[in-house]
Amino acid sequence: MRLAPRVPYKETIHIKCKVGWIKARCEDLSLFGIKFRYINGESCEHHEWVKLKLRINNRSTVFRGRIYRKEDKRAVVLFNEEDRTLSDLLGGFFTETIKRSGKCPYCKARISPESLDCPNCHMPLDFTRVDLIQALRRIKVGDIIAGKLPEEVRGKVCEEKTDFIGSCKKMREVFDLIRRFASTDYPVLILGETGTGKELTAKAIHERSIRKDGPFLAINCGAIPKELLEAELFGYEKGAFTGADRKRAGKIELADGGTLFLDEIGDLPFPLQVKLLRFLEDYTFDRIGGNRSQKADVRIIAATNKDIEELVREGRFREDLYYRLKVLSIKLPPLREREDDIVLMAKYFLEKFKREQGRDIEGFTDDAMELIKNYAWPGNVRELINVIKKAVVMTDKRFIDSGDLDINSSFVSKNVSGKRLFDLKEHMERLERELVEKAFRITGGNVSRMSSMLGVSRPTVYKLIEKYGLI
Ligand SMILES: Nc1ncnc2c1ncn2[C@@H]1O[C@H](COP(=O)(O)OP(=O)(O)OP(=O)(O)O)[C@@H](O)[C@H]1O
Ligand SMILES: [Mg+2]
Known part of the structure; x- marks a missing residue:
């Protein structure tokens, strides 16, 4: 997307499209396009080529462009004009309006009426320059200003x-x-x-x-x-x-x-x-x-x-x-590696679903909390959301208990269900199976190549192939 400066422009505009001339109320004018809201119930088609009549500095000015529909009543037109035409038709208007506002359109720093560049982000502000319009149309935002913008405008956290x-x-x-x-x-x-x-x-x-x-x-x-x-x-x-x-x-x-x-x-x-x-x-x-x-x-x-x-x-x-x-x-880290976030999320979604369903639930029992903390959450946040949503629907109690949590107990660590979360033997075996299967796929089952790929003898390869039922 381009670095198009915007200025407030709350005027009525006229658009010539397939339906004829229709009226709209402008919401936002940028150097490369205009955002507006239809006012008489008529609207243009998505992607339709149109002409627009705007009043710029008290003169009626016509632009050609293409419609991009946003919502039922809102759309934008991206201008399809030469750089020179845009700088002639809009450059002076933008430069003056921005100087009058006293604020840089990019970083919102204060600018003086004489400034040709913003003293803070150093972006040029003289839009009557065709070379600037050309550059703004071609340069992408990250290329030039990422990192230069002050922290507070770099996007909301x-x-x-x-x-x-x-x-x-x-x-x-x-x-x-x-x-x-x-x-x-x-x-x-x-x-x-x-x-x-x-x-x-x-x-x-x-x-x-x-x-x-x-x-x-x-x-x-x-x-x-x-x-x-x-x-x-x-x-x-x-x-x-x-x-x-x-x-x-x-x-x-x-x-x-x-x-x-x-x-x-x-x-x-x-x-x-x-x-x-x-x-x-x-x-x-x-x-x-x-x-x-x-x-x-x-x-x-x-x-x-x-x-x-x-x-x-x-x-x-x-x-x-x-x-x-x-x-x-x-x-993205799996949920089980997100420390206290699991508890934070469990509480957040409990609040959310109990409000949505009008349920009077006060929280989790200690047992339920232990289970939530010790479960491996193989389906991650999606699974957590579903488990809590279901518990809110199913429980009749004021506190959600471990029995209300519909989870797969084989993924629970030892202190809750008696099974081990990090059972080494089980994990080694799974890894072995995965590697053997991969080697089998890559080599097309060629035992010599599998043996050198896996670093084991040919008889061992035969045993592994048999163990995992590959032929
Ligand atoms: N950190 C989070 N905070 C709140 N909700 C989250 C968080 N992460 C994921 N979710 C929610 O969990 C659900 C699953 O997330 P999402 O669809 O983005 O996952 P995904 O990684 O694309 O999953 P898949 O690989 O299965 O497509 C969504 O409802 C999402 O809103
Ligand atoms: Mg996804």
Whole structure:
């Protein structure tokens, strides 16, 4: 997203679209577009090309642009004008309005009417310069101002947002990365076990980024059949395949101006990995059956709960794509490694659900609290939420007891259920099975290669193959 300064502009504007001329009330004017609310019940179509009539310095001025629908009654138009036209039509108006406001539009520091640059963040403020308009249109936010902005405007801290909870050291580090990454426009890779909050993290980055007014779309690469995934991502032209009776935009196109969250990226089929890499290189893509490349201004955030480095080593995930994605990456800790956060969250969700369900529950018994602390939470935060929600529904008591918590007792540590959480033998065996299975897959069951790969003798390989029922 671009560094477009905004100025207040609460005027009525006229828009020429398919329906004819319609009226709207402007909410926000930036150098590159305008945000408004329709007022007479009429509206334009999403992605429609339109003309806009605005009064700038008491002169009626016409801009061409494209509609991006936000809500029923709200939309933005991104101007489709040359840099020179924008600086001629809007440059003087922006420079004057911003100077009159006395505040830098980027960092909100005080500026004097003579300032050509902001004394605090050093951004140039003379918008009549075509070279500045050109630069602002091409440079991404993270390239030039990340790190230079004063702390207080670098984005709100995550902890302040409701429902994203964490106070342990590992989560504070995660929140710090979210804030840092939100101020750039590069792809992000989020890693973590199931239910650790990967999607929540992606949304938090989007909401704190300059794209926050654009769409946030998600697609689960593992849940959509391979044959449909390409159409879902890139869209298709009419007649591209049997049944394609009209053209359809893919998620990449629909996320224009916003963020696309690619969940379970490890499941993205190889040919689509190539296409995604190309998109990340120059932000162009082709619809299926299309013969003209298109551009989309989309930030990609990808996530996986798989060991992606392992997928790369096994040749199932492209190394070049992995290196492109992993530049900014966040590893979410499993819930069992979040110290007191488990208790904090348990109490938070109890409050939330008892209020939602109008239940008069006072808290957890000591036993229940012990269980909550000692359980390994293999399904992480999602599991914690579900267990507490169910307990609130099912209990008849004023305190939730350990019996009300519907959890898998084999994941509870010794002091609660008598079983060991860190049973070494059990864990070693699982690890052994995983490694043997992997070696078997990679070598296609070749015993000599497995023996050198695993560093054990051939007879041992035979024994292991038999032990784990691989043939
Ligand atoms: N730190 C947190 N504070 C509060 N709620 C959280 C937190 N982390 C996750 N959640 C909640 O837990 C649920 C699961 O989170 P999310 O869907 O983001 O996990 P995920 O890592 O994407 O899981 P999966 O790998 O299964 O797709 C969601 O309801 C989310 O809002
Ligand atoms: Mg998810």
